Amino acid sequence: MKEERDLKERTKEFALRVIRLFGELPKSTEAQVLGRQLLRSGTSVGANYREAGRARSKAEFIAKCGDSLREADESAYWLELLTESGLMSGPKLRPLRDECDELIAIFVTIIKHARE
Numbered sequence: 001m002k003e004e005r006d007l008k009e010r011t012k013e014f015a016l017r018v019i020r021l022f023g024e025l026p027k028s029t030e031a032q033v034l035g036r037q038l039l040r041s042g043t044s045v046g047a048n049y050r051e052a053g054r055a056r057s058k059a060e061f062i063a064k065c066g067d068s069l070r071e072a073d074e075s076a077y078w079l080e081l082l083t084e085s086g087l088m089s090g091p092k093l094r095p096l097r098d099e100c101d102e103l104i105a106i107f108v109t110i111i112k113h114a115r116e
Contacts, residue, residue, distance in 0.1 A: 007106065008053070011046030011068070014103060017096055018042030018075070021088075031087045038078035044071040045103060062114050069107035076100045 018038055025035040045068050052064035079097045082088045 007049060008046065011049050011103065014096075014099055015043040015046050017099070021093075021096060025082075026087060028087070030085065031082070034078055034082055034085070034087065038075055038082070041071045041074040041078065042100075044068075045075065058114060062111055065107055065111050065114065069104060069111065072100055072103045072107060076104065 019042075022035045022039045025031045048064050048067040048071060052061050052068065055061035055064055076097065079093055079100060083090045083093050083097070
């Protein structure tokens with residue numbers, strides 16, 4: 001139960017970091033479009049994980065964790081684009097990208113163990 005609570009807190013903190021990052025983005029059209037995409041996917045990771053906690057079956061739990069994994073992977077993509085386009089500096093985004101990669105690894109592990 002402690003691990004579940006920790007992951008709920010961790011995904012919520014990830015969402016809050018994404019929200020703060022969105023506020024720091026340049027006001028250019030390109031940055032705002034990428035930022036909105038990141039905002040949507042980054043805040044969905046934790047929302048889907050919360051839904052997984054209320055799953056009525058193992059299959060539903062796995063599906064919701066899969067949704068969290070997909071949203072985390074999509075967030076990684078938008079973070080990569082923000083960096084590689086030069087809209088945000090790589091070193092500034094590195095901690096958030098690292099957390100995103102760790103969340104992806106955690107959800108892969110959760111899904112793998114749930115399927116066993």
